[in-house]
Amino acid sequence: MKGRMSDIETEIPTVIIGGGVAGASAAIVLAREGREVVLLEKEPQPSHKVCGEFLSPETIPMLGDLGVDPRALGGVPIQRVRLVSRFGRACADLTPAGTGLSRFALDRALLDVARGHGAEIRRGCTVRGYGPDVHGYRVETTDGDVSASRVILASGKHELPGIKVRGGVGRDAIGFKMHWDPGAAAMERLGSDVLMVLYRGGYAGLCAVEGGRLNLCLIAHKEHFRRCGGSFAGLLEWLTRRRPVLGEILGHARMLWERPVTVSNIPYGYVYSEALCGGRCDGEYHVGDQFGVVPSLAGTGMAIALVTGCAAARGILNGRGSHDVHRSVREDLEPTIRFMHRIHRLCGNPVLAEIAVAGLRAAPGLLKRLVAASRVAAPAGGAP
Template sequence: MPPIVLGAGPAGSMAAIMLARAGASPVLIDRDDQVGDALCGGFLSWRSAERLRGIGVDPAALGGHPVGTLALIAGTREATAPLPVEGFGLSRRALDTALRARAVAEGARLEIDRARSVEPGLVEGETRQWKAGAIFLATGKSDVRGQIRPRTAADPALGLRLRLPASERLQAILRGRIELHLFEGGYAGIVLQDGGTANVCLALRKSLLAEAGGDPLALLDWLASQYPRFGERMEFAPRGLAIDTVGSVPYGWIARSSQEGLYRLGDQAAVTPSLAGEGMAIAMASGEAAARAWLSGMNAPRFQQAFARRAGRPVRTAGIIWNLAESDRGGRLLTRLAAGAPWLARAAMALTRI
């Protein structure tokens, strides 16, 4: 039986590409026949861009917005640092479409079905059962029954995302840079993407949403009023703009074991705080590593242990930075350090790379 890859995002598509290139004829299953615009992963580090070019997918050719500068903003203070190598702002719709097409072109068979549960050797779908000796679980931040990740945080993180329409004024502000706005209780990343739109992705403590009455729009309005620089960006958001949400994101979690025949990829393998800009690289690296492990005869438990060791340092480092960044005092400290010693920002970028 050919291997099954569940989830056609960056991790799953990368695994399918590697498996197909080796002649394994994988079945790539995704719940959506039309590629959507996933909430997280709108920035590609230079490492991610390099990996993509290696499989014939060029972020620049997809319309990715080149990014050469990181801007840290805490209150009224801003610090900038050059990225070691140029990255890109690219929508997940554009990236995932290209990766899915590449996987199919390499020989993967794409099937559309929604998984109800997963166990070793079996994916229980809505339309049929899918059986295989090897299953590559790449469902991103969405868990599947039978493979639920533990969530133990007293005040868990949640994600919010909105897309600001193309504007010449906003493009002039954001051109060539990615901004990290640091708040008490979270942060927001803002970057231009293909088509000139701006992706705004926030990771915030759930208690902040509760204080806003559970209303994401009210929470955004409050943040804009408390943090003027963020508020200036939100002036470009028309009323009624769609806000995407995902709850209880287990940042910092790493899968250190797995069941026989079940390879965990992407956010199902390791969840790094997204302020590091390395989530996409971890996703694609896990897909490639898992495919190579299976092709070489390495079982899933051994692969998971090996990948956990590989992901440990970048995820831990990103977690330390995140814990500092989500307090006003810590955010101001990080900004002062980045302004006075830009090499510290570059060192932090290097330590969060996989």
């Protein structure tokens, strides 16, 4: 029975740390089967997150299975990928189409569904520490300590206090996101494309999202950011000058926020392995970016979050330990994450990126195959 023992809340069967795509999807799958689940989310309100907000085609049925229809939330169909480097340009149709939808809308909708199925969502509750105890796991939070039989770690790309498992994965990328009011001219120039712009040490993604907005999301190498004056405005000025296609669109648009949302130290290429934490704890399920951080240009981070979140929840429903669940998702996902990490590094080299874009342009169909290779399959048996 659940209750409070001194300052520790005891015997919660499953605690989920983090209410992004991965944590919320796990909460839905468990709660709709009648399982008791408590989700801890540090943000007191729905918030904007650094993300390209491009939902890849395979996520749409996965979300549908969870009870969320991105188009009903105002999501915008994205029918083409347009890749632009300094000298080159290549395009590929997306069939089926992807969807542009803000994380503000998506994460909120997923958590609403989880709550509707009976999951307890504790907002404004930050996890400060974590580790095994006699009951299973003890989670230290700003609202007191919680003891859980098992834990789903869904806190995103950064390490939680008490978990140091990431080793030397590169952390030199810094990310920004800004929403824009585009006006008709900018919308017309972008069309239903997701525009990917490559530049030295980074790339930018631009696509339409709900509410007639544009989302610009970009990453830059920290050193390059410093060379651009260490400000978003400086980086943007450099970028629109060097890649006029962006200037032509954003020149007609207006920033909707005073400053961008930012993230730093992005551990691209990270894949969780039990070996990294000494193989302890068979009730600790790593999902979403806590499982693996696929480079952003793949546009599949949210698909991985859905697949891993649902796989952990299904594993719990079927009595599978976390080592077993991690083994099967690793087999499915690690090749994609590693492959996209190689592409990400190639794009960081201006000469190789230029050769690659020229090749993609010369061989129509190759970009489509590359896009297909970045996709993530829903587990056998249909959507997660």
